[in-house]
Amino acid sequence: MTKAMDILNNPYLNKGTGFTLDERQKLGLVGALPAKVQTLQEQADETYAQFKTKPKGLPQRQFLMEIFNTNRTLFFYLMGQHIVEFMPIVYDPVIAESIENYSNIFVQPQQAAFLSVDDQDNIKAGLKNAADGRDIKLIVVTDAEGILGIGDWGVNGVDIAVGKLMVYTAAAGIDPSQVLAVSLDAGTNNQQLLDDPLYLGNRHERATGEKYYAMVDKFVQAARELFPEALLHFEDFGRDNAAVILNKYKDEMPVFNDDIQGTGIIALAGVLGALNISKEKLTDQKFLTFGAGTAGMGIAQMLYDEMVRQGADPEEAKEHFYLVDVQGLLFSDTPGLTPEQRKFTRKRSEFTNADELTDLLSVVKAVHPTVMIGTSKQPGAFTEDVVKEMAAHTARPIIFPISNPTKLIEAMPADLIKWTDGKVLTATGIPVEDVEYQGVKYNIGQANNALVYPGVGFGAIAAQSKVVNEKMLAAAAHALGGIVDPTQPGAAVLPPVAKLEEFTTKVSEVVAQSAIDQGLAGKGITDAQKAVADLKWEAKY
Template sequence: MTKAVNTVEIPAGVSGYELLENPILNKGTAFTQEERDAFALNGLLPPKIETLQDQVARCVETLKALPTQLDRYVYLRDLQDTNETLHYAVIAQDLYGILPMIYTPTVGAGCQQFSHLFRRPRGLFITAEQKDKFDEIFANPRFDNIECIVVTDGERILGLGDQGAGGMGIPIGKLAIYTGCGGIAPETTLAITLDTGTNNEERQADPLYLGWKHERVRGQEYDDFIEAFVVAVMKRWPNVLLQWEDFHKNNASRLLEKYRDRLCTFNDDVQGTASIAVGALMAAINLTGVPLKDQRVAILGGGSAGIGIADLIKCTMVQEGLSEEEARSRFYIVGRHGMVTEQTGNLEAFQKPYCQDSKRPEKENWQLDKAGTVSLLDVIRNAKPTVLVGVSGVAGSFTEDIIREMAKHTARPIIFPMSNPTSCVEAQPSDIIQWTDGNAIVGTGSPFEPFEYKGKTHYFAQCNNSYVFPGVGLAAIAVRARRITDTMFIAASKAVAAMSPAISNPNGKLLPELADMRKVSYQVAIATAKQARAEGLTENLTDAQIEEKIKAAIWEPEYKQYVPAVDKPDYA
């Protein structure tokens, strides 16, 4: 007899507390009487049998009663470790309101206090001393069905820097978004922290710190550790999607380039951040009427995120007809020592393509506030960029002078202070609106409330990677993409931009509602999968087959009926 679609067979011997303590299988008070009889649950639960909706209502009531966002973050993490279906059902009922609780900006505090908030293990913590134990650790049968891994070494957590083992909060949060927004089944996901030590003195001095108390491993030892990890991952899960998260700028782009052609992998800080920035920029262009190829872009922050954004915008400009050189010349990268030029010292390989030639005649005629250093204000005054992006992690670095100077030269300046968390944002979006007399188009990394100015409501697009990476990951898993390319991320950007409410309403929001993330992720997945097909990175599926595979891969937070996999065991 074929089992019903919504029926799950529970292995013999899994019953009682073992069932209740399995977050993937646990249904708590929603176990039916038949299930309570079959799996020795009588007496272990209150007598009332609830629906999933009843449980969600109780959780929402609890969330509302908690005093701070960090308290809500901790509560939701506990719920995730207790009952994953309920956890995601709670998220689904208010995606807009709960995303800030499970990820930015609250996850930053969660990482900083990780060792003090720790309840129970989730994911894998592997130290550099365990380089030879990857196969042993990965061999656990509970990891047999893993399809998606998010990995960090905790060195560059948001704008907060080195958090060591506390960085685990990021992979856990990203995977929660994969499931909540993209519908990737939680039992197929795995969070991993590669603990290579920490140089954070506060963590080192904390007696409760849970990580490896060792200075960060560098050089060849670090590279050998990462290589051993990748080799072990490819051996255990040949078709896995591997996402790199919050690695230091000196490693993020370097590791991406090293491994991007060996397995299905991407770096969300480099490519995901870039993709949503491009998507928001394309949506903004619908309002300004200035084609992308005619934009001039200043980026404050020359790390992996800033250069990643530049790379993807440049590739999109090339698609629109510019040469590589023409496109690259339209970018002005400003780091801690000013604009990046051929005279800037200690540049990483990924930064060098964006060096401006300071000897060109037009540069020699620039008016500078201080000889020998080209500041962001100097760039704004002389290059007259139409787009300004901030990924510096330096709060307040978009000063009033800088924003007002930009508004002098651009009728509708596009300004994206994208640093996370909120404490690191380059400028308050409400200030940007006032300093540009309401003309700026503003996108941010963290959520900000709308702002009323001169009778008009200004909405601030949250350029959240959640618009992109869940759909890209869903596509890669559903159609078994062998690689993930920059052009796949451009396809994702265009899919997001095509859903902009501003297309039909000039006063509308720049990006789709966060509450509609499931719909957004589906459209992003379709576009990404089609691009993978065009590049020969998956089998030659029809459009209908792509849609069918993506729909089949989407997990929904709903309870299924449990039946014993074999004849009912004798629990007496």
């Protein structure tokens, strides 16, 4: 292959018609491109005009992926100009449809690494080949067993890792040539995929136990060896494995689990934002998490840790939490509890009607929560009865229906506002338009991990932090919680996606500062702002 083709086919180097005449001469591109030299802005205008002709949803995402696969600089320049419009397309919610159709519309692997449970001897070689000599500083890895809202999607789930990395670059400014998406293909229990002749992954049930954990460990060790400065971001692992894997590595190296820690930070930030508006104390709240899986438990743990930091007695703090899952309120004798759930269960002796607490309304009547967060994936679960019952016992109920995509949300904000006569403080996991109610415009904050994980990861990488710990995560939540003006009528509890880049920089700096303050930063790194600024990549020619 000629040198010209090498450059034009390399998305990190390619500028297309943006190559100057001088560059064309030097790089052997004369004659390989039309005569006109376009500016990046001209290319972006032309590309955006094409984008607007595409049908909404997946066709738009496929078009943007063609740009991403061809010219990373143009893609991220364009995304920077249209962040609010593009976020739902490149990430949530359109990414769900993209994952479901991944094997059917596979075009190219987007520089991801595909590692198989059936070929563990080649895990290191696979990582090395996919990196292709690039200086990898960030890896997003998934086994795609628990893709939020849609479940087990096997190798198709690599799309979530690609999407997450796009947000990292768009929000935080990590160099797209220094990131790597990784699929750990352990098989799938999704019968639809196993029956699909076009499915591209291992066609067998998921490996579990020793064989599965051996694959994870070989991946982690190979990544440490090949990319010693890289942060490992674990994404959408199943509820049985997510916390186990995080706990195994979190004290040894910089790792982050977005479903546990990212969801926890964004929920804490939202609650802090809401309490900023209501002028109430965190330690006076009663928390009900509806959905006690990976995300729900990450939220409970993060809120609990914050209560203890604010001076609550550790044992007394646990008394503020109620977990509700499919079987109702979780008690200490509920069968099949995870270690994370066990910490926050209740005793049956606390209730005269414990056997009746099998549905959300009964639990709300019994415990009178002040904060209710939904990660249940049960659409419409926050009914008018449930919400009115909750609102009858607290002046400003804090209700976050954060299940996504849209078809799985527990309640829409417009209903929550109406049912509580405008008193609710709410945030959702999906983008929602402002709500008008009795002359007030309510801004609805998006409790989307995309508001927080790019800053956490980028800050840790910029500081070359040895680990990512609870103090850094708390610093991130407080940074987000302090951006909204609480005196505005209808103020959102979280900042808008439109300010994503601005507040991601703030989160990055506080996380880097936390690493420095704790003595966890790399040698010679003493200035958080400088460390963050030095690492930032800009989409420009």
